[in-house]
Amino acid sequence: MTTPHVDPATGAAVKAADRAHVFHSWSAQELIDPLAVAGAEGSYFWDYEGNRYLDFSSQLVNTNIGHQHPKVVAAIQEQAGRLATFAPAFAIDVRSEAARLVAELTPGDLDKIFFTNGGAEAVENAVRMARLHTGRPKVLSAYRSYHGATSTAINLTGDPRRWPSDTASAGVVHFWGPFLYRSPFHADSEEQECERALAHLEELIAFEGPQSVAAIILETVVGTAGILVPPAGYLAGVRELCDRHGIVFILDEVMAGFGRTGKWFAADHWGVTPDLMTFAKGVNSGYVPLGGVAISEKIAATFAKRPYPGGLTYSGHPLACASAVATINAMREERIVENAAAIGENVIGPALRDLAERHPSVGEVRGMGVFWALDLVKDKETREPLVPYNASGADNAPMARFAAACKERGLWPFVNMNRTHVVPPCTVTEAEVKEGLAALDAALTVADEATTA
Numbered sequence: 360m361t362t363p364h365v366d367p368a369t370g371a372a373v374k375a376a377d378r379a380h381v382f383h384s385w386s387a388q389e390l391i392d393p394l395a396v397a398g399a400e401g402s403y404f405w406d407y408e409g410n411r412y413l414d415f416s417s418q419l420v421n422t423n424i425g426h427q428h429p430k431v432v433a434a435i436q437e438q439a440g441r442l443a444t445f446a447p448a449f450a451i452d453v454r455s456e457a458a459r460l461v462a463e464l465t466p467g468d469l470d471k472i473f474f475t476n477g478g479a480e481a482v483e484n485a486v487r488m489a490r491l492h493t494g495r496p497k498v499l500s501a502y503r504s505y506h507g508a509t510s511t512a513i514n515l516t517g518d519p520r521r522w523p524s525d526t527a528s529a530g531v532v533h534f535w536g537p538f539l540y541r542s543p544f545h546a547d548s549e550e551q552e553c554e555r556a557l558a559h560l561e562e563l564i565a566f567e568g569p570q571s572v573a574a575i576i577l578e579t580v581v582g583t584a585g586i587l588v589p590p591a592g593y594l595a596g597v598r599e600l601c602d603r604h605g606i607v608f609i610l611d612e613v614m615a616g617f618g619r620t621g622k623w624f625a626a627d628h629w630g631v632t633p634d635l636m637t638f639a640k641g642v643n644s645g646y647v648p649l650g651g652v653a654i655s656e657k658i659a660a661t662f663a664k665r666p667y668p669g670g671l672t673y674s675g676h677p678l679a680c681a682s683a684v685a686t687i688n689a690m691r692e693e694r695i696v697e698n699a700a701a702i703g704e705n706v707i708g709p710a711l712r713d714l715a716e717r718h719p720s721v722g723e724v725r726g727m728g729v730f731w732a733l734d735l736v737k738d739k740e741t742r743e744p745l746v747p748y749n750a751s752g753a754d755n756a757p758m759a760r761f762a763a764a765c766k767e768r769g770l771w772p773f774v775n776m777n778r779t780h781v782v783p784p785c786t787v788t789e790a791e792v793k794e795g796l797a798a799l800d801a802a803l804t805v806a807d808e809a810t811t812a
Contacts, residue, residue, distance in 0.1 A: 370407025434685030467632030479507025617641030621700030621728030
């Protein structure tokens with residue numbers, strides 16, 4: 360492991376330039392204090408003060424292969440020396456190979472790959488394909504969801520980041536997906552939650568007019584909105600509803616894909632094949648921006664003799680595709696997906712359930728692979744969240760104190776609303792997980808102080 364080099368003067372200069380010129384996403388610009396990062400390796404990153412952090416966020420849940428994987432870095436360097444960029448209209452060896460490898464991993468007949476620069480653009484294009492294929496305008500998506508920040512994707516999104524940009528006229532209708540712990544259906548079992556969620560969706564389709572619905576889009580396992588694992592039978596039930604009404608079924612695997620759940624794609628856990636599948640993040644751990652849509656034979660045929668009206672200057676960028684090829688090959692050779700599954704089942708899951716027994720602030724543990732959430736509460740009996748929905752300022756103080764306690768102990772958490780997500784790289788070791796969980800255990804005592812126990 361690289362030893363962090365202490366260089367406060369350079370760190371101060373980096374911070375000053377950032378504050379003078381960089382406009383940050385999702386932020387009030389004068390109220391933020393971004394950490395100046397000096398380097399990263401594997402499951403860790405560090406600042407110019409010599410502070411090292413175990414990355415339990417995988418940045419934005421995307422560095423599945425860890426930081427600075429040497430095989431991926433070398434592939435980018437080699438490709439840059441050979442052919443740094445080329446327009447998407449040409450057949451390029453590394454682009455063809457990346458598409459072949461992705462198609463080899465996707466379920467069913469999702470064998471055509473349209474490359475984008477990231478997940479939001481993948482969602483934009485998947486929805487465009489669905490609307491053109493069906494000739495219908497509407498798309499249904501869940502309230503507990505995040506699909507991206509571009510025009511259509513932000514309207515599809517269910518969480519509060521949608522609100523400032525929601526036009527209420529983008530052809531999007533939201534519905535409640537299954538979530539037993541905070542059930543909108545007053546269910547008392549997974550089976551009942553599944554049955555009632557499907558009945559709710561079926562009724563919504565009927566009232567919206569099935570002939571007007573182009574697609575239903577779901578995160579296979581809901582990510583930022585809470586790591587919500589669907590109950591058995593739910594995805595198959597949605598598939599059946601789509602088939603019955605001629606609706607395109609889109610699975611958003613941007614966060615859940617490429618090993619995060621302990622399978623190449625989360626859909627593999629339930630044996631369900633969508634008509635379109637979006638991906639990004641873990642396809643190359645974000646080393647170079649890349650996303651895409653995996654397209655079924657049926658939808659690809661729509662554009663066999665009819666031009667697809669969409670494209671990007673950097674679609675299938677050679678550097679991005681080279682990093683994807685190297686990532687997929689390294690994940691296979693090093694059994695990284697299998698590592699994620701084993702670590703989740705044998706280490707993370709049992710340890711988090713143990714934390715839930717000992718901490719009054721932990722209401723529920725849920726997840727799989729290296730994709731977990733702790734739902735933090737004021738009261739385990741009432742399940743009142745530790746902070747209100749979409750809390751900010753003083754209302755969010757308990758979560759802010761918890762996050763600060765994690766960082767003080769060398770753990771970089773992923774915190775959203777009243778939850779902390781445990782989402783380390785798929786390459787994380789058992790020793791690293793135990794180190795992180797010890798820090799999390801200590802930090803939860805700060806969250807416990809805000810409970811009514």
